[in-house]
Amino acid sequence: MAASGSGGSRADNGYGSQQQQQPRRRKGPGALATAYLVIYNVVMTAGWLVIAVGLVRAYLAKGSYHNLYYSIEKPLKFFQTGALLEILHCAFGIVPSSVVLTAFQVMSRVFLTWAVTHSVKEVQTEDSVLLFVVAWTITEIIRYSFYTFSLLNHLPYLIKWARYTLFIVLYPMGVSGELLTIYAALPFVRQSGLYSISLPNKYNFSFDYYTFLILVMISYIPIFPQLYFHMLHQRRKVLSHTEEHKKSE
């Protein structure tokens, strides 16, 4: 292939033509996009609150924390899948995050929701499912309300603190729940040959879902610590910055 793509940097940072028209340094979301994002984040906050309430009610009704998945199955699927929109938000530039990073995070959640928990019915009764659902629920309620308040320029310190602190417990909790669930699904995938195709076939392709799940589990080893320490680093930056602001007032 010809001599292109040597990791090129863009000298005009992608905003070239607009620099001449507007003296602003950064193109943020317009008023319409902001309104849409506020609605989106409010709806998502509400959705995960519904899941939280659903879990509590089911727990109180059943008297035990086993098999609570079934009471929140539909809203969980709906709102977690809805997060796919966030990839489009980045792609259209109304949210300043990286498309690749966001896609990766959302897809991993959607994968666990549909390709593991939904597809392998036998794991739906596992307690590990509750572990990650609770972690996700608390995390998402805080995250979406954080975005809502940020967009409205009225971010209570409590929400900011919660977002950058609770992850310390919630993140390992969620990861544990996810790994245990995938692990529990393995024997059933092996037995049923779920999502697997073997040779010979006219597509000359083979795929072993069992091996794939094991590789997914292994991939947590390099990925999780990096994300975790990144969040810790962000925490130090964000929370100490606010402290300085408070001191100077």
Next chain:
Amino acid sequence: FVSYQVEILDWKTKKQLCFLDKVEANATIREIRLMFHKLYPRWYPARQSIKLDPKGKSLRDEEILQHLPVGTTATLYFKDLGPQIGWTTVFLIEYTGPLFIYFLFYFRMPFVYGLDERFTSSPHPVVNLACICHSFHYIKRLIETLFVHRFSHGTMPLRNIVKNCLYYWGFAAWLAYYINHPLYTPPSYGKKQINFAVIMFLLCEAGNFSIHVALSDLRRNGSKTRKIPYPTKNPFTWLFFFVSCPNYTYEVGTWISFTIMTQCVPVGLFTLLCFIQMTIWAKDKHCTYLREFKDYPSLRMPIIPFLL
């Protein structure tokens, strides 16, 4: 006759790394790089990024000191680009890998399909044909790297070679595994499908080669400046009427034909990834052409005529 003084600062720390006295006004950046290299032997010229502004673009070797917006005491900034490797070296390593890796599978080395199948051969003629085509493709690429391509950049960062090799070698192994597998299934439409694919393959390879030669001829006198490529007498180059990067168009065509020939999903996936990557490169190139040349032909699209 004025002589300049040049101080070179580290782009991040702004620490003075060197001070060059009595530099000629018509000295080129290449000469300044050589002087800097003498003082810092481990920073050979290819890994020096010399710029006017700490966050700016690297100055080209051909730039002349007195033509730069600097006073008689010029301040330049240095950034270490890390270990570099020549483009030719990179391509040779990237392309030799798939060539030999495919053979490991074609000849069914014992560790590939198990001891029972070792050194056996496939009953399907298309498997032999696929090996010939795949090998032909990479041998052609090696020949082009050695004799045809003229690279505008001399080097790329060393870490790129690990990433690139993993990609090329990995995919070569993955698709070779299925094509040469004892349980391989030949194409559904038999000889018709295979013959069509072979013809398409040969046409695209010829086309790709023609474009590479045409592009190389633009730089025949060793110049590094960009020129607009135009169609020549060779009919394969007439694609230049419609696209900026017909070499990529033909390349995608080659891989599509290989997919049809082998009817193998991994080959199809590789083709898709190639298409995506080359579309990105083509769009970049196309934008560069549009920016540099006011009279750039308006009919041309980056990679697919009229569409993309």
